[in-house]
Amino acid sequence: MAIVPSTELGLVLQRRLSQSQSVEEPKEEDKKESEQKKTQSDQDRTSKLFAPLAEIMVGGLGARLVAEVDLKNFQNQLLQIIALVLQKKDSLLLDDRLIIDQALGIWISCIVSEPSLLQELFNSASKSFTKIFIEDGLLCGNLAVRSLFRNSIRTICETLSSQSLKEKPVVYFLRVMLGHVSVTDGKAKESKQFFQLLSQLL
Numbered sequence: 001m002a003i004v005p006s007t008e009l010g011l012v013l014q015r016r017l018s019q020s021q022s023v024e025e026p027k028e029e030d031k032k033e034s035e036q037k038k039t040q041s042d043q044d045r046t047s048k049l050f051a052p053l054a055e056i057m058v059g060g061l062g063a064r065l066v067a068e069v070d071l072k073n074f075q076n077q078l079l080q081i082i083a084l085v086l087q088k089k090d091s092l093l094l095d096d097r098l099i100i101d102q103a104l105g106i107w108i109s110c111i112v113s114e115p116s117l118l119q120e121l122f123n124s125a126s127k128s129f130t131k132i133f134i135e136d137g138l139l140c141g142n143l144a145v146r147s148l149f150r151n152s153i154r155t156i157c158e159t160l161s162s163q164s165l166k167e168k169p170v171v172y173f174l175r176v177m178l179g180h181v182s183v184t185d186g187k188a189k190e191s192k193q194f195f196q197l198l199s200q201l202l
Helices: 006-020 033-058 060-067 071-086 094-113 116-124 127-138 143-159 169-178 192-201
Strands: none
Touching: 071 094, 071 116, 071 127, 094 116, 094 143, 127 143, 127 169, 127 192, 143 169, 143 192, 169 192
């Protein structure tokens, strides 16, 4: 397997780590100060845990590590994890949101380094991929999760160039989203991020 550019992978990981500390949280009137402190503490702890990985991926060791990984299989596992957590729907806990956040960040890092992974998903016209990102993610009942998927799709569209793919990511996601506008029926509250992203991509 060819060595992928670990420096780029590491930089994306570092960028995602910084973003994970500013995930949108739903504002609830009965939210206690102790819960807010715990949320920030958990996010800080998660970022610290992944920080050494980001530093490693920038160097030559990162290239050797990535060269030994079956990224296609790894991608499938990450998407399966995300899909499994999303099945909890409205009962998602903070830990669940953190899992989704980090899984999305690692997955984006992988496809930035190896765009062919994303191209395979585009080629397969995978219904499960669409379900994860649109129906379960972008239209999730949890505001923080919806924001994570909105930001992730936008990052993909802004980061990956058309030169590395047969079809621009923005074209793919626009086509998929326009084809799924009907699923927003009866979901006025949950569809805000969907239409925000649609507007941004247009």
